[in-house]
Amino acid sequence: MSWKIWSLKKSPWVFHVNAGACNNCDIEIVDLLTPKFDVERFGVKLVGSPRHADALLVTGVGTRQAAKRVQEAYRQTPKPCVVFAIGACACGTGIFNTGYHVVGPIDKIIKEVDPNAIIAYVPGCPPKPEAMISGIVKALSAL
């Protein structure tokens, strides 16, 4: 495997995007990044700008207003990058399936911009931080 992918696996910097979430998953993501779960041992670091990021943690069902913004954030992330769909809503719209404002789950929104996007799914409502760590580790080792 090329050195680019290897170094991406060892040092994934994450950026958090909220695409119309109820904030439950966002709270759990913030919990994940506290010293208690210590994701820094995997090299995970929270960065403030999508241009520094390797992994986008996207929460929320994709609302109509947020869809364009999520696509823009994806375009601003330098490739190669991974998109994590966190939570039941991001994986497949969850309970908001028939809402008037729902455009589609996150993978549909991202694949409009880049059909070859690498997307990993972490279901749960909200997923526990341990589940998120397990998801991140599994996704990175499958790269």
Place this chain on the structure above:
Amino acid sequence: MAAVYERDKRGKKMSEVFESLFWILIFPGFLFTAVFGLAASWIVRKVSALVQWRVGPPLYQPYVDVMKLLGKEILIPENAQISIFVGAPIVGLAGVLLLSTMLWRITIEPTRPFVGDIIVAIYLMVLPSLALILGSSASASPHAAVGTSREMKLVMSYELPLVLAFVVVIIKTAALTGQGQQLSLAAISRHTPVLSISGMLAFLVTLLCVQAKLGFVPFDIAESETEVAGGVMMEYSGALLALWKIIQAMMLVALPLFLVMVFLGGFGTAGWPLVGGISKYVLVLVLLILIKNTNPRVRIDQAMKFFWVYCGITLVVAVILATAGNYYGIGWL
């Protein structure tokens, strides 16, 4: 005879050029300082982790970070000034490269210094901050503009106390160094001004100024991640961001080394002085880490007031004490 002499002079010049290139690029210049600096940044992260009762990143983490950044694509914003955007990290790298090479050369070979090199060092230390300001203002982004203005205010705040502190040191060591050697870093680094009241005050103020220059909490106002989405470095990605990280790592070597040389009595090259030098460097690094981990981030107006008012008054007192100590011959003032 004359022709042989000419060829000899030219030959010596070429080998001197190669020697200088070796010093600047390999040892103790770019490669050595970058590797050492990334290891120092690992020490910072590991000690911060231990202070927070957690396991930190593994040893190779900063190197993998830089490697990964070199492998990502570079995105340049549409409205950015490309020449300044790309040129700024290169200018910053040049500044910190020259600074660290100079400091290591003075440490390793004190017989080749030049008088006035402390002034060159102070001037070179400003160059990375200036490059940061230029690069972020060329980014054409409102977040970066906020970061730029904050960084400019911060640089204006701490440059004055920094220079005043070095004036204190020069006053303190003026009586002890030889004639005409007052401004020579090699001569200053043989004494320890920190063992006096004015020297200790100046050392504490310089420690905080170095904290601000390195962009550590409580003064990481310009790159405050959660406030301005990355601030000054927001639009940088890929290899340019890797350059900024390397510049930060090299500053992490150069600035505490400068502190050790000016205040704590220099860095030896062999035997016990070497061990002493390394432990002094580690002491300064640990002080920086502890201050970093026990303080929140301050606002820019709080930082300006702190540097101008509190540090300024402290240093004025220190200057008076140092001058009085020199005049009356009291060493510990």
Place this chain on the structure above:
Amino acid sequence: MNQQELDNRLSQIKNKPFGSELRAELLTAIERKSDKRIFLLCEAENAYAVNKFLFEDIGARFCTVTGIDSDKCFELLYHYSYDPTGCVITVKTFIRNRQAPAIESITPLLPAAEWIEREIHDILGIDFRNHPNLKRLILADDWPVGVYPLRKDVKK
């Protein structure tokens, strides 16, 4: 005032004309669902007056507004909390005109109601007269004008 006095004062306005206009009654009914839960039913024209009474004379604290699309009419529920006794008073307003629902906005009286009225306007299409800033609030920028999502006759 305690709960008993509150009940008395609320009953008083049922038959009293308000302002200079003489009206038969402002409230159509007062319902007490429980000890601390009072509903004041009225028609759309009198809603502003009842709100003004609750806010200024009784001194209740405005909480929020709920909009409901019932089959025959629109209902707006203005919720107030009377903090000294913990009683929640709701003004239940009926807007009978389903084709062009409109009501007097209470934002000039209570600036805190500005955004909730914008939201109800976006979602249910009720026009608030005299609202200072009736712009789109929560629907997406490219949502078609005139489609009100939470009306019962709008299918997804």
